[in-house]
């Protein structure tokens with residue numbers, strides 16, 4: 001998707017600058033979702049789910065309205081969170097248990113993130129294109145989720 005690794009680095013620099021000095025997790029999730037949605041091509045949904053107990057609860061996002069609660073282990077988001085690892089799904093219809101929020105979504109990547117050492121939620125990104133997310137996207141979105149997670153903890 002990215003023309004070069006440099007293009008991804010520009011987005012990450014922009015994200016660092018956008019979140020600098022602001023610890024509010026909702027405000028920073030909103031700006032992270034908005035920036036990624038504006039800068040990365042061929043996406044139809046970018047947003048956050050925050051872990052509350054055993055459930056992922058919808059947070060700030062860009063795109064069509066989405067399902068509000070996803071139990072751990074359900075769908076792409078719940079599976080990524082339960083495994084605490086990034087899931088790249090080139091064809092969501094081939095993923096057993098995929099939860100269809102926007103029928104336009106054909107591929108998806110879900111990146112779990114931790115705050116203060118504990119799983120805190122996932123960054124979910126959908127595309128209307130099959131096989132939209134490759135290794136460079138995974139690196140970029142894992143870095144973006146890490147920048148977001150770090151922003152929620154003020155330095156001492």
Ligand code: SME
Pocket residue numbers: 045066067070074075076077078097098099100101102105108124126
């Ligand atoms: N497709 C996700 C649900 C969230 S929406 O894509 C925004 C899933 O299967 O977990």
